[in-house]
Amino acid sequence: MPAEFEPHDACWMLWPERRDNWRARAQPAQRAFTAVAGAIARFEPVSVGASAQQYATARAALPAAVRVVELSSDDAWMRDVGPSFVVNAAGALRGVHWRFNAWGGLYRDFRRDRQVAHKVLELAGCERYCAPLINEGGAIHVDGQGTVLVTEQCLLKRNPSLSRVQLERLLKRYLGASCVIWLGEGVIDDETSGHIDNLACFARPGEVCLTWSDDRHDPQHRVSQDAWERLMAARDARGRRLVVHRLPSPGPLYMTRREARGVVANRAIRALRAGQRLAGSYVNFYLANGAVILPLLDASTDGAARQVLRRVFPRRRIVGLPAREILLGGGDLHCITQQQPRRGPGRRTGSE
């Protein structure tokens, strides 16, 4: 599996519409998604999938440079329901289609989410590997050289019938990896049960960004400290020690009453409630070709996060976008994207 920091041919996204997860008829979220799609489209081709009902709305809202395709889902988290693109031994692009259970059952009907990866792969003209474990794209990060980064909290919880050894074997087989680095828990109150893409990610081979809190009264401190220690002790697939860059945690952030009131009640889904902590993290950025698309979450920490990323990615443009409306839906900027790696020769040369 090529890493996200390698060159892309495209970025895939979905269009948010469900009113029992997105406040105010999903319109603030649609504006936020539109800004993300438009920003990424300046660096690589973007396709946004919308349901038949929302197609015209999405097409009218999104910039002309963004391709809109009919592609329905049960929500809009392309990172998790889309395929994980890999390259086979012959160099051809393929997609892994993970089993999916709505993040352990956040909502009951997820038949459309289950089809998204297949539909994307049909559109991309890629063959599909169906992997026999429950997983989401947000639960894995790779360095493109055989290292996979995951959390115990997420993988083990999602697959209670599989042992850690069995999970490692499956991850290695389907991602073409040789080394799995296990962190413990994910970001506090993350309803994905600890997705790695909110906690830590690879900036390049041998270098990891980690969300960090110095506040010892914040439970996030303990989680990040544990991740830090594990990362310090780890060796990657090539036997290297890792360099870790700390990104400050925003907030803590909480859902306001006003925000919660805008969501249509539905007992069949677990939506966020007023007062609930939001799992905001600057690690949830997206790496487009030549750019970092950074979620802006808290005016008091946005600048510091941007500074760290400028140092980590000196040759990429840092594009910050307001992401609170995405966060209110239960994920963040990275969670609504899925990169399609560049095909053919030159793929591994990198964009930086």
Added chain:
Amino acid sequence: MPAEFEPHDACWMLWPERRDNWRARAQPAQRAFTAVAGAIARFEPVSVGASAQQYATARAALPAAVRVVELSSDDAWMRDVGPSFVVNAAGALRGVHWRFNAWGGLYRDFRRDRQVAHKVLELAGCERYCAPLINEGGAIHVDGQGTVLVTEQCLLKRNPSLSRVQLERLLKRYLGASCVIWLGEGVIDDETSGHIDNLACFARPGEVCLTWSDDRHDPQHRVSQDAWERLMAARDARGRRLVVHRLPSPGPLYMTRREARGVVANRAIRALRAGQRLAGSYVNFYLANGAVILPLLDASTDGAARQVLRRVFPRRRIVGLPAREILLGGGDLHCITQQQPRRGPGRRTGSE
């Protein structure tokens, strides 16, 4: 607009599902469409658009070589609701999106049909020209050298506010044509109000296939005779006289009671009734790269039609497929397809 007999990059189709137009829960039609998609896919890439509800069914039924994309419609006539692909002055592929009113109002709700051309063009990565007249792909045939073939019955009826001169001007402008040949009426009892693609088509520049009946008691005789005379009198865009190949009419064919009973009643659409004449015609074939995909309609005339086409297309394979189930829905094999011409240099060299 390149002609259908020129090389294609792809063929677009839709998946039939509505039970108030297709008998027996659309299953016999789905089998017929599957056979057509599979046959064409041996010669060129085929994409079939299916609604979210039918996606899994379509994907399971269609051969792996056929791409299935989510693309909903109000019925399944890609010829008429899809774009008409054209090439601009710079040689780039573009699509004409005609205005659409469900063939003069065969059903009331056609909001999805109206979006199909746009969605196909997004998928194909082509810009769009929105043409200010009501038209369908089945109402025009071109020779790729500036000649358009239409019927008065269809174009004038669809656009009562436009004169013949105005229609000619619009057709020329949007299809890049310089000459419009008007035939009179279309095939008897054609619910499209006389689509040209059921009556006559270009086999190559200067040569036309025409559906023919020698039976003076059949009203089709008079219609074909009139078309013949007009074709004989016509000159194409390059000033040539036309050679006309006659294809025998099948039948006449009628809808049986059993067939009609299988359709779910719905007063909001004009479906075919028992005893109604079916507008069968062998002219409704599809030209794939190197092949003629021929609708088989009547055992007593199929062989004769095939023989004519062998003579007209000596370098194409003639592939006959049972098409009665398509006919029962109100159209035929050509009506469920739409070719996407080959891009770039070499486009005009032809496949024969």
